[in-house]
Amino acid sequence: MKKIFATSAWLVSLLFATMATAQSVSGNLSAMTNQAIRLEGFNGLKTYAIDAGQTDDKGNFKLKYAPADFGVGYLMTADNKPFFVILSGEDVEIKGEAPGFTETMQVLKGQQNSWFGEYASAHPRREQALSAWAYLEKIYRMDSLFSVQQKPSKAIRDEMQRIKDEDEAYIRNLPKESYVRWFLPTRRLVSSVSIVAQYRTEEIPGSVAAFRDMDYTDPRLYKSGLFKDAIESHFWLLENCGKPLDSVFAEMKISIDAMMKNLIKDPKKLNEVTNYLFDLLERHSLFKASEYLALKVLNDVSCTIDNDLSKQLETYRSMKKGNIAPDFAFDANCTAPGYPQNSMPKKLSDLKSKYTVVVFGASWCPKCKDEMPEIVKAYPKWQSQGVEVVFVSLDDEKDKYAEFVKNFPFVSTCDFKKWEGKTAKDYYVFGTPTIFLLDSKREILLRPNSVNQMDAWVDWYLVKKNQ
Secondary structure (H helix, E strand, C coil): CHHHHCCCHHHHHHHHCCCCCCEEEEEEECCCCCCEEEEEEEECCEEEEEEEEECCCCCEEEEEECHHHCEEEEEECCCCCCEEEEECCCCEEEEECCCCCHHHCEEEECHHHHHHHHHHHHHHHHHHHHHHHHHHHHHHHHCCCCCCCHHHHHHHHHHHHHHHHHHHHHHHCCCCCCHHHHHHHHHHHHHCHHHHHHHCHHHHHHHHHHHHCCCCCCHHHHCCCCHHHHHHHHHHHHHCCCCCHHHHHHHHHHHHHHHHHHHCCCHHHHHHHHHHHHHHHHHCCCHHHHHHHHHHHHHHCCCCCCHHHHHHHHHHHHCCCCCECCCCECCCCCECCCCCHHHCCCEHHHCCCCEEEEEEECCCCHHHHHHHHHHHHHHHHHHHCCEEEEEEECCCCHHHHHHHHCCCCCEEEECCCHHHCHHHHHCCCCCCCEEEEEECCCEEEECCCCHHHHHHHHHHHHHCCCC
16 A cells, blocks of 8 residues: 555656646536536645636536646535546546535546546445444454354455455556546545544554555645545544554654655645644644644754744744743733732742643634633632632733723733733744643643643642542
């Protein structure tokens, strides 16, 4: 499977050497008469418009695509149901009622699209059969009532292998230079991760190895519509492979190293993949993996990192767990309802609490409007456990800041310099809300990604301990 993912410039040239003019995607959609229709393509994580038009009063249409649009495209009509087509330098003609009625859709012209359609129809049925046989095989292997039956067990294994061989043979018999020869196994890999994780766990190592062999600089992948799905499926499979969390993080580090091998040669795609993967890992609270990715890119990659991405990653180098967070002064606009006027804290280090939660946010931040009331609600419990809160606003308008913090029972401060404020820069804040949990010595204990995570920490480490 490794060689399936190898790329070379000559292959792309070969695919389109004969394409002197634009090719077309045409056909008839009988249920979509006099409707707007458009053809879109993929560039990595994004889609773009290739051509647009309208069906006539009989549902006929014709759209153009150019050599630069090679890969996978999709037709969209008023029903908002995409119909995917291979844009490989051939004219494509289809017929059916509407993209949403896939059972009516036929490919009348375009060999690669015919192959794609045949495989797309047969492969799901093979997958269903494999899953059913895998379930039976497990029963015959683990249930004492059946485990002694050797003939049925062998028959099941033989049938599973036959189905896999049949699927593989279809792809192997396609022309080597065809786009579908590369696309179909890649699509199969990406789409099968949930089935593999649940029912065919013996295939997990092979699937992980195939993901690691992917080249994210390959133009075929970039234009396939699978770019984002490949990243997500790869790390979802690692997260759900059944291993202990420490082992999962170790596997993710290996995968990150494998992805970077080719990406370091392509700054544009490096930034695109890193930015998306970093956000994905953060959203899934896989902080050890996101930290490793950040340090890997900052320390080991020599090509240019976008400024915003660099700031985002730098947070992990300068503000990682175990580091000492910078002290900072509270500005003249500081409010601290819990302190007498004559003993207002002047800076972060003036607080004598066992723990301090520093929250960066703003009145203009939609998520802050949801999260900050939750902090206000949780504050009495946190405070009773020795946890203080400091809100650092990135507002730049005094009236909006004052209105936003007027009911906060904890320290709030703002220098009205937004992202350019010293405190925001010292803490490498690139988004809101950003939360840090510090101990009494300002050592960073945790970088919660939500109020719920912070509240869970209080319940687990403080409330439960004191009961």
